[in-house]
Each structure stands twice: as C-alpha cells, then as structure tokens.
Amino acid sequence: MSTATWATADPYTTALRAGRGPLFLRRADGWLLPLEVERWCARADGVDLDVLERCEGAVLDVGCGPGRLVAELAARGRPVLGIDVSETAVDRTVRLGGQALRRSVFDPLPGEGRWGTVLLMDGNVGIGGDPRALLDRAAGLLSPGGLLIAETLPVDVDERVEVQVVDLTLTAGGAFPWARLGTPALLRHASRAGWSAVDQWTAGGRRFVALRSRTASSSAETPKSTAVISSQRPRKPSGESPVAER
Numbered sequence: 001m002s003t004a005t006w007a008t009a010d011p012y013t014t015a016l017r018a019g020r021g022p023l024f025l026r027r028a029d030g031w032l033l034p035l036e037v038e039r040w041c042a043r044a045d046g047v048d049l050d051v052l053e054r055c056e057g058a059v060l061d062v063g064c065g066p067g068r069l070v071a072e073l074a075a076r077g078r079p080v081l082g083i084d085v086s087e088t089a090v091d092r093t094v095r096l097g098g099q100a101l102r103r104s105v106f107d108p109l110p111g112e113g114r115w116g117t118v119l120l121m122d123g124n125v126g127i128g129g130d131p132r133a134l135l136d137r138a139a140g141l142l143s144p145g146g147l148l149i150a151e152t153l154p155v156d157v158d159e160r161v162e163v164q165v166v167d168l169t170l171t172a173g174g175a176f177p178w179a180r181l182g183t184p185a186l187l188r189h190a191s192r193a194g195w196s197a198v199d200q201w202t203a204g205g206r207r208f209v210a211l212r213s214r215t216a217s218s219s220a221e222t223p224k225s226t227a228v229i230s231s232q233r234p235r236k237p238s239g240e241s242p243v244a245e246r
C-alpha cells in the first residue's frame with residue numbers, strides 16, 4: 001500500500017511545508033505527472049465549493065492533503081474528517097481548523113458504514129493503485145446509499161502505474177502503486193462494483209463523478225433518507241455524526 005511512501009516522501013513533505021512545488025509523480029518509464037501543490041495549499045476555489053455544496057451528511061475527505069476542503073467544510077459548521085497518511089498534511093489540516101487523522105483509508109476508521117459522503121479529490125481515485133479495492137472500501141465507509149464524489153482525469157485513461165513523488169532535483173520517495181482514471185473508466189469499475197452513477201460534470205478543466213453506493217435492498221435504488229442535497233438538509237445529519245466519535 002502507498003502508506004509508507006507518500007508518508008515518508010521527503011519531497012512531498014518539503015513541498016507541503018513550502019506551500020508549493022514543483023512536484024511530480026514519476027512513472028517507472030520516466031514520465032512526470034505534475035502535482036498541483038499550490039492549488040492544494042490554497043483556499044478552496046469555486047470548483048471545490050461546488051463539490052462541497054453537493055456533499056451530504058458527515059463528510060470523509062480521503063487523502064485530504066493540506067486540508068483546504070476539510071477546513072472549508074469545518075468553517076461552515078459541517079461535520080467533516082480528513083484522513084491522510086502524511087503527518088505534514090494532517091498537521092496542516094488541523095492548523096487550518098479541520099479535524100484530521102493520520103490514517104490510511106485501508107486502516108480501521110471512525111464511523112465506518114455511517115459516512116454520508118466520501119471525497120476522493122485531486123486524483124485520489126488513484127490511491128492504492130487498485131480502483132476496485134478503493135471503491136469497495138469506500139462502500140464500506142459510507143452509509144447504505146451514501147455518496148462518493150470522485151475527481152477523474154480529463155482524459156480517457158484506465159491505468160495502473162508504479163510511481164514515486166519527485167521534485168525538480170529528482171529527489172524521490174519510495175515507489176508505490178497508483179491508478180489514473182478518466183470518467184469512463186471509473187464508471188466502468190463502479191458499475192461492476194454495484195455503484196449507481198448519479199452525476200458527472202466538468203468545471204474549471206476538472207472532471208468529477210458522483211456515485212451512490214448500494215442500499216441494503218437494491219444496488220440502483222436512490223435512498224429516500226439520504227437523497228437530499230446539502231442545501232436542503234439541516235447542517236448536521238440526524239443521528240450521531242461519525243466525526244464526533246474519534
């Protein structure tokens with residue numbers, strides 16, 4: 001799993017501390033995939049805010065990085081938890097006023113089976129390099145019929161790769177598996193895993209997919225209790241918030 005690698009990738013730590021790159025994922029063939037450290041370290045932008053408006057109930061931001069989304073939701077009084085394997089990312093998220101835990105998404109997590117929304121932003125569908133495993137894990141984290149919002153690549157790819165985080169000096173962390181998925185590929189994986197696609201959109205050159213997990217009774221049915229968009233629901237979901245439970 002990628003835990004030890006992002007977490008101990010010195011170039012990533014250095015870039016988060018500085019608030020800027022350049023930083024890349026380097027594929028085994030030498031190809032450099034730029035990472036948008038400056039955007040991740042900035043405040044949530046309009047495209048992010050549109051995503052946050054779509055969130056339902058308590059939100060789990062998987063691979064929260066330096067925490068712009070967690071901080072924004074927390075500032076709005078929404079129940080939200082970020083998780084990340086990078087200590088620097090978690091520290092920064094907490095400094096911004098969000099709650100965050102240093103955990104892999106594949107570790108035991110608070111509120112399993114009760115989250116209203118899981119976020120996989122900024123390419124985080126790539127975590128672990130196995131989209132099916134990540135989708136299955138997200139389904140286990142969500143309440144039945146819960147919402148997964150994932151950012152995909154603006155190109156039609158479905159790729160499993162070995163990568164390292166590198167900076168311009170080519171100082172590199174360890175290699176780890178990663179996946180690169182466009183929207184068609186994510187929809188294919190999700191459909192096989194029993195998810196329903198509820199929306200897809202493009203904004204500011206970024207692409208997103210919203211998926212709903214199986215309900216207890218059906219894989220395609222929209223749950224009556226959770227199909228309320230965020231602007232229509234009370235700020236806190238009824239019942240206990242998984243965020244309070246840590």
Ligand SMILES: C[S@@+](CC[C@H](N)C(=O)[O-])C[C@H]1O[C@@H](n2cnc3c(N)ncnc32)[C@H](O)[C@@H]1O
Pocket residue numbers: 001002003006007040041062063064065066067068069083084085086089103104105106121122123124127128
């Ligand atoms: C592409 S960056 C995304 C940045 C982030 N979404 C943001 O808002 O700044 C991937 C993030 O996922 C984290 N990560 C990698 N593997 C993880 C795992 N197994 N569980 C949780 N987080 C992970 C990395 O430490 C990194 O912060």
